[in-house]
Amino acid sequence: DAGITQSPRHKVTETGTPVTLRCHQTENHRYMYWYRQDPGHGLRLIHYSYGVKDTDKGEVSDGYSVSRSKTEDFLLTLESATSSQTSVYFCAISSPVDGYTFGSGTRLTVV
Amino acid sequence: DQQVKQNSPSLSVQEGRISILNCDYTNSMFDYFLWYKKYPAEGPTFLISISSIKDKNEDGRFTVFLNKSAKHLSLHIVPSQPGDSAVYFCAASGGYSGAGSYQLTFGKGTKLSVIP
Numbered sequence: 001d002a003g004i005t006q007s008p009r010h011k012v013t014e015t016g017t018p019v020t021l022r023c024h025q026t027e028n029h030r031y032m033y034w035y036r037q038d039p040g041h042g043l044r045l046i047h048y049s050y051g052v053k054d055t056d057k058g059e060v061s062d063g064y065s066v067s068r069s070k071t072e073d074f075l076l077t078l079e080s081a082t083s084s085q086t087s088v089y090f091c092a093i094s095s096p097v098d099g100y101t102f103g104s105g106t107r108l109t110v111v
Numbered sequence: 112d113q114q115v116k117q118n119s120p121s122l123s124v125q126e127g128r129i130s131i132l133n134c135d136y137t138n139s140m141f142d143y144f145l146w147y148k149k150y151p152a153e154g155p156t157f158l159i160s161i162s163s164i165k166d167k168n169e170d171g172r173f174t175v176f177l178n179k180s181a182k183h184l185s186l187h188i189v190p191s192q193p194g195d196s197a198v199y200f201c202a203a204s205g206g207y208s209g210a211g212s213y214q215l216t217f218g219k220g221t222k223l224s225v226i227p
Contacts, residue, residue, distance in 0.1 A: 039221060042217045048214070058214075090155070100157060
């Protein structure tokens, strides 16, 4: 989507390895979010950020950490990847005018 | 505990007919509701929303109805087109802070297939 990009788009990693997903925005929005989408569960919030170095946990935060050192970047780290973290991860940004805008997603497979 | 429920995982409709997607919620603090549409390999995109002070909002072929007493909302698509085939997510918010953030709680989604 315009203004928000996720990288990588696809990744395969081994169990136990650390993995970092990146979300980059060019909209200068204050709020950024990480969701995961799984069959039968819809979209579930992992973590969100309300400013540089300001983050908070969402519904399914266990096993994940985040960092936001710049307004434009929001990183999601899986400290030690497990098979249960195989999922599609979506980043989103929000503003009063534009509401929520989602990135195109990162498909992560943990083998 | 699932606060936003979409009880129909899938729905098939003939082209030109009406598609009705349903959503129920349990949290009485929710006051803003949205529908998102998602195609494969893409992120969800905003479709239509409704505030709790309204009971209907219309945008072209899409209309969302809200029944607060029943804690139920529905999305009507008339007429349905093959390009409408996608997964539709219902989402709810407990309040808009005005600072650009409103945490959304999503349903599990309904996969709509419009048959030509």
